[in-house]
Amino acid sequence: MPKIIKPPLPTRSLTNSRRLRREQTDAERELWQRLRGAQIAARKFRRQHPIPPYIADFCCIETKLIIELDGSQHSAESDAARTRFLEAGGWKLIRFWDSDVLLNIDGVLDAIWNAVGPRTLTPTPLPEGEGLKEQKP
Template sequence: MEERQRAKLPSDTLDRARVLRGYATDAERTIWQRLRNNQLPGFKFRRQYPVPPYIADFCCPSARLIVELDGSQHSQHTDSVRTRFLESKGFTVIRFWDNEALQQTDAVMEAIWNACRSAAPHPNPSPVGRGA
């Protein structure tokens, strides 16, 4: 059987993602402490996840979910272009303001958990031709 290989990322994108991991904002650190080490059962997250030409703040590849934390430097137009691109790659994107992540961490985590569960396939799908 042929082993499936990951597509090679452009080295500049991978290098930039590695650098960004060392310069996390307070909001990113707060949410990462709650996402890391499979703290949401069944959902493994990665931080500064490359989806060239972008780097997502957090990604759960199995749920095809990207979580973005937006600070004051974000513009609605740029974020909407970025979101459309990520969605075109098959991801669901949810966004939170940095102050939400810091001041309403439990509510943000609940929203992430709900998004993961709604994105994940049902463990016992209906047989073909049945269900919705």
């Protein structure tokens, strides 16, 4: 199998993502403790992952899911432009307020699991002989 060669990241993106990893907010730190090590649906997450020209707070490459934490520094206009750009690249975004992570981490984790967890689209049939049995009169 031929080796896939990825172009290098722009130096600015790489530098910024490293800085953001060092300077996490309390909400980012709390969520990262729950996402790291494939704790949710055995999915690997990355934090402060560059997707030029943006840096995703958290992402799962396998499912193309980005998790964004919004605090007071976010504006609706810039977030909408960012969302349109990333969705055009095939990513799905879910957003949470920092306060949601700090006050309702279980609800946030449930929403993330629902976004990445395995789903059965149709009911799984019972094995032969384990369904309702006909009763003879």
